[in-house]
Amino acid sequence: MxxxxxxxxxxxxxxxxxxxxxxxxxxxxxxxxxGAIAVVxxxxxxxLNYLATSGGELGxxxxxxxxxxxxxxxxxxxxxHYDVLKLLAGDAFxxxxxxxxLQVLRDLGVGVLRPVAPPAQExxxxxxxxxxxxxxxxxxxxxxxxxVSNRFYEWVLGPSMAYTCAVYPTADAGLDEAQxxxxxxxxxxxxxxxxQRLLDVGCGWGRLTRHAAKYYGVQALxxxxxxQQAEWAQKSLADEGLTDLAEVRFADYRxxxxxxxxxxxxxxxxxHIGVKNLPDYFSFLGGKLKPQGKLLNHxxxxxxxxxxxxxxGGFIDRYVFPDGELxxxxxxxxxxxxxGGLEVRHEENLREHYARTCKAWCDxxxxxxxxxxxxxxxxxxxVWALYLAGSAIGFExxxxxxxxxxxxxxVDGDAGVPLRPDFTRRRPPMTAGDL
Numbered sequence: 001m002x003x004x005x006x007x008x009x010x011x012x013x014x015x016x017x018x019x020x021x022x023x024x025x026x027x028x029x030x031x032x033x034x035g036a037i038a039v040v041x042x043x044x045x046x047x048l049n050y051l052a053t054s055g056g057e058l059g060x061x062x063x064x065x066x067x068x069x070x071x072x073x074x075x076x077x078x079x080x081h082y083d084v085l086k087l088l089a090g091d092a093f094x095x096x097x098x099x100x101x102l103q104v105l106r107d108l109g110v111g112v113l114r115p116v117a118p119p120a121q122e123x124x125x126x127x128x129x130x131x132x133x134x135x136x137x138x139x140x141x142x143x144x145x146x147x148v149s150n151r152f153y154e155w156v157l158g159p160s161m162a163y164t165c166a167v168y169p170t171a172d173a174g175l176d177e178a179q180x181x182x183x184x185x186x187x188x189x190x191x192x193x194x195x196q197r198l199l200d201v202g203c204g205w206g207r208l209t210r211h212a213a214k215y216y217g218v219q220a221l222x223x224x225x226x227x228q229q230a231e232w233a234q235k236s237l238a239d240e241g242l243t244d245l246a247e248v249r250f251a252d253y254r255x256x257x258x259x260x261x262x263x264x265x266x267x268x269x270x271x272h273i274g275v276k277n278l279p280d281y282f283s284f285l286g287g288k289l290k291p292q293g294k295l296l297n298h299x300x301x302x303x304x305x306x307x308x309x310x311x312x313g314g315f316i317d318r319y320v321f322p323d324g325e326l327x328x329x330x331x332x333x334x335x336x337x338x339x340g341g342l343e344v345r346h347e348e349n350l351r352e353h354y355a356r357t358c359k360a361w362c363d364x365x366x367x368x369x370x371x372x373x374x375x376x377x378x379x380x381x382x383v384w385a386l387y388l389a390g391s392a393i394g395f396e397x398x399x400x401x402x403x404x405x406x407x408x409x410x411v412d413g414d415a416g417v418p419l420r421p422d423f424t425r426r427r428p429p430m431t432a433g434d435l
Contacts, residue, residue: 057315065121155365197220221246279338343407
């Protein structure tokens with residue numbers, strides 16, 4: 001049993017943050033609830049074990065997802081996960097000395113070091129059998145994340161059903177407008193023309209595939225490893241009468257046998273590839289392009305070139321994106337040139353845009369919290385709340401970035417691009433007659 005009141009011990013770690021703490025031993029500490037942004041309830045002893053043995057975001061995540069620790073507003077309502085994590089990510093939290101940590105351990109007792117099984121939502125190593133990034137294992141990983149529930153994703157992502165960084169054309173633009181701008185920006189960068197062929201690898205719910213076919217008149221093929229995504233996308237294409245122009249397959253991108261595409265889009269897939277597989281990945285994509293064809297790679301990156309292995313094993317890796325790997329933009333650009341045989345023509349960092357996108361997803365989840373819990377369960381809803389809020393803050397604080405790299409299959413020095421491409425001009429939507 002803890003030797004001192006639990007709430008008092010934890011309040012010393014939180015410092016002066018506007019958070020109230022209540023614990024199962026009846027203790028309370030922190031700021032008065034009338035002045036608190038959030039209330040932390042230590043419901044069961046396992047919360048202390050998670051916090052002591054896992055530490056950082058993983059310990060907090062395990063405690064919260066399991067229900068051993070709860071977060072709420074002082075009035076008992078749903079707390080803003082973004083606001084709470086923003087506090088915990090600030091200067092006042094995390095600067096705990098080893099002396100303070102040892103004092104906390106003495107106060108709580110060595111029993112808090114007893115290992116406790118993680119929540120059911122955590123991906124165990126046994127689930128991910130097979131070689132990392134093999135066809136079978138990748139299929140399991142993608143299904144774990146994307147086959148949650150299409151209805152759940154509709155609530156979180158909104159009508160656009162776009163699960164990648166939006167591009168906000170103005171400061172007051174909404175999420176759906178920003179997602180349409182992102183798709184159109186990709187099409188403009190690829191300089192798509194009627195009758196051309198586009199390969200959209202990792203196409204998700206097929207929104208880029210649809211946009212390119214509907215507004216640019218291209219023959220578009222999208223592939224995704226999520227069966228639920230593919231089914232949703234094919235229905236969407238049928239509903240809009242686009243099946244003569246566009247197709248979404250439930251398949252691994254490596255199974256695509258067609259070649260001679262005018263353009264390839266890789267939007268949010270590189271994060272799942274793995275650094276060791278980048279040469280084969282970009283070699284494969286480069287091999288799908290015809291001469292002067294273009295590749296647009298859009299993905300989350302790390303802000304530096306430090307060893308990516310040290311980032312594994314945290315909350316995101318265990319609960320959200322198993323096997324996910326991020327690389328710095330320089331390494332990606334080099335792989336595109338060295339192994340894809342392509343010339344890098346343009347690069348853009350959209351980090352602030354992804355911060356806004358994730359924050360909008362947080363707000364959507366909060367607005368549909370009761371429905372989301374009923375659809376996927378409380379534990380899974382909590383995982384997503386922490387993940388989206390943490391991601392928004394990560395982009396804000398430049399712990400992660402989002403880069404678009406545009407490259408072309410240059411032939412004898414001819415890249416087939418204008419001297420000064422202008423990606424800001426919006427191409428007018430095509431009419432039914434044009435199609």
